[in-house]
Amino acid sequence: MARPRDFDRQQALERAMHIFWSKGYEGATMPDLLEGMGVSRSSLYNAYGDKLALFHEVVAHYRQTIGESKRQPLLRSDSAKQCIRSYLQLLVDTALSGDGTHPGGCLFTNLATSLETADESVRQTVLHSLNQLEQQLYDVLERGRQSGEIAADKDIRSIARMLLGLAQGINVVSRASKDREQLEGMVRAAMTALE
Amino acid sequence: MARPRDFDRQQALERAMHIFWSKGYEGATMPDLLEGMGVSRSSLYNAYGDKLALFHEVVAHYRQTIGESKRQPLLRSDSAKQCIRSYLQLLVDTALSGDGTHPGGCLFTNLATSLETADESVRQTVLHSLNQLEQQLYDVLERGRQSGEIAADKDIRSIARMLLGLAQGINVVSRASKDREQLEGMVRAAMTALE
DNA sequence: ATTATTTTGGAACGAAAAGTACAGAATTAT
DNA sequence: ATAATTCTGTACTTTTCGTTCCAAAATAAT
Numbered sequence: 251m252a253r254p255r256d257f258d259r260q261q262a263l264e265r266a267m268h269i270f271w272s273k274g275y276e277g278a279t280m281p282d283l284l285e286g287m288g289v290s291r292s293s294l295y296n297a298y299g300d301k302l303a304l305f306h307e308v309v310a311h312y313r314q315t316i317g318e319s320k321r322q323p324l325l326r327s328d329s330a331k332q333c334i335r336s337y338l339q340l341l342v343d344t345a346l347s348g349d350g351t352h353p354g355g356c357l358f359t360n361l362a363t364s365l366e367t368a369d370e371s372v373r374q375t376v377l378h379s380l381n382q383l384e385q386q387l388y389d390v391l392e393r394g395r396q397s398g399e400i401a402a403d404k405d406i407r408s409i410a411r412m413l414l415g416l417a418q419g420i421n422v423v424s425r426a427s428k429d430r431e432q433l434e435g436m437v438r439a440a441m442t443a444l445e
Numbered sequence: 446m447a448r449p450r451d452f453d454r455q456q457a458l459e460r461a462m463h464i465f466w467s468k469g470y471e472g473a474t475m476p477d478l479l480e481g482m483g484v485s486r487s488s489l490y491n492a493y494g495d496k497l498a499l500f501h502e503v504v505a506h507y508r509q510t511i512g513e514s515k516r517q518p519l520l521r522s523d524s525a526k527q528c529i530r531s532y533l534q535l536l537v538d539t540a541l542s543g544d545g546t547h548p549g550g551c552l553f554t555n556l557a558t559s560l561e562t563a564d565e566s567v568r569q570t571v572l573h574s575l576n577q578l579e580q581q582l583y584d585v586l587e588r589g590r591q592s593g594e595i596a597a598d599k600d601i602r603s604i605a606r607m608l609l610g611l612a613q614g615i616n617v618v619s620r621a622s623k624d625r626e627q628l629e630g631m632v633r634a635a636m637t638a639l640e
Numbered sequence: 641a642t643t644a645t646t647t648t649g650g651a652a653c654g655a656a657a658a659g660t661a662c663a664g665a666a667t668t669a670t
Numbered sequence: 671a672t673a674a675t676t677c678t679g680t681a682c683t684t685t686t687c688g689t690t691c692c693a694a695a696a697t698a699a700t
Binding site: 272273274276277327353355359360362363364365366367373376377380391407408409411412414415416417418419420421422423424425426427429433434436438440442443 | 614635
C-alpha cells in the first residue's frame with residue numbers, strides 16, 4: 251500500500267552497531283551514523299526513532315548476535331576446562347577482531363567504563379550482562395567439579411569471578427594494543443587456576 | 446608586579462581530574478568543569494589553555510599521584526606474593542573508592558576503552574602505562590622466582606600479563622557494581638596462580 | 641491512471657558545545 | 671598615589687550537536 255524501504259534495515263543496524271562499538275555512545279555523532287549506515291537523516295529517524303532508541307536496538311542486537319556467539323563455547327558439552335579455555339580463546343580472537351569484520355574489544359565492556367554519563371536502562375543491561383556471564387562461568391565450573399575434573403576444594407565462585415574480571419581486562423587491553431601473544435599469555439596463566 | 450591568581454591551581458586541577466575520571470573526556474563538558482573546579486571561564490582558559498591542554502595536565506597529574514600510589518605496593522620490600530596481593534587489594538579498595546574522595550575505577554582503564562575517539566598522544570600514554578605496569582608486575586615476580594618463593598617452572602611473563610588483565614577487569618567491573626566480595630574473589634583466585 | 645501512504649533528501653531549527661573579546665577589578669612595583 | 675600588569679566576569683561568536691519540517695519522489699492498492 252506504500253513505498254517500501256530503500257535500505258536493508260538489519261544491515262544498517264549492524265553498521266550502527268559497529269560505530270557505537272568503536273566510538274561509544276557519545277563519540278558516535280549523527281553524521282558518523284548517517285555516513286556509516288548509508289542512510290539519510292529522515293530515513294534514520296523514521297526507521298528507528300531518535301539516537302537513544304537506535305542505540306537500544308543496537309544493544310539488543312549485539313546481545314543476540316555477538317554476545318551470544320561469544321558465550322557459545324560455555325554451552326558446549328566439552329569438558330569444563332575445555333569450555334573455559336575455548337571461551338577465553340574466542341574472546342581473544344574477537345578482541346583482536348581477527349576476521350576484520352568487527353571492531354575490537356566488547357561493546358559492553360566499553361559501556362561499563364562510561365556508565366556515569368549513560369542512561370539508567372543501559373546501566374541495568376550492562377550489570378545484568380556481567381552477572382549473567384559470571385553465573386554461566388560458575389555453572390561450567392560447577393559441572394567440572396561434580397565430574398571430578400576440578401578439585402573439590404577449589405573456590406569455584408571466586409574462580410568464576412576472576413575469569414569474569416579477566417575477560418573484561420582482555421577487552422580493555424586489546425583496545426590499546428593488538429598483541430596476540432600478550433592476550434594469550436593471560437589465558438594461559440588464568441587456566442592454571444583450575445589445575 | 447601583577448595581580449596573583451585567585452584560585453588554587455593544584456586544587457582546581459585535582460577537581461578537574463575527578464570530573465574527567467568519572468565522566469570521560471567527551472562526557473566532561475566545559476560547564477561541568479567550570480562548576481566543578483569553581484573557576485570562571487576566563488580563568489580556566491588563561492591558566493590551562495583549552496580543554497585538551499587541561500586534559501593532558503590532568504593525565505600527567507593522575508600518573509604522578511593516583512597512578513604512582515596505586516603501584517606503591519609493588520615497590521615495597523615485602524615478599525613477592527605479598528607485594529602482588531597488597532597491590533591487588535589496594536586496587537580493589539580504590540576501585541570501590543572506599544575513602545570517598547575519588548571516583549571509582551581507573552582513569553586510564555576508562556581511557557583505554559575509548560581510544561578510538563581520543564587524541565593520539567593519549568593513546569600512546571595509555572599504551573605506555575599498560576606496558577609499564579606489566580613490566581613492574583614481571584619484575585616483582587622475577588624477584589620472587591629468584592628467591593625461590595615462586596616455583597622456577599612458572600611462566601611468570603604470562604602471570605604478569607594475567608595480573609595486568611585482571612587489574613583492568615577489576616576497574617571495569619567496579620564501575621558497574623560496588624560488590625567488594627566479588628572483587629576480592631577475583632583477587633583470591635588470581636593469587637592461586639602463584640602457588 | 642488515480643489515490644493513498646510512506647519513504648526520502650535537504651533545508652532549517654533550537655540547544656548546547658568550545659572558545660574569544662573586552663571592559664573593569666585587583667594587586668604589586670614604582 | 672599612580673601606573674603597569676594580570677586576573678576575572680559577562681557577553682559574544684562560531685561550530686556542532688540532535689532533531690524536526692516539508693515538499694517531492696516512489697510505490698502498492700484501487
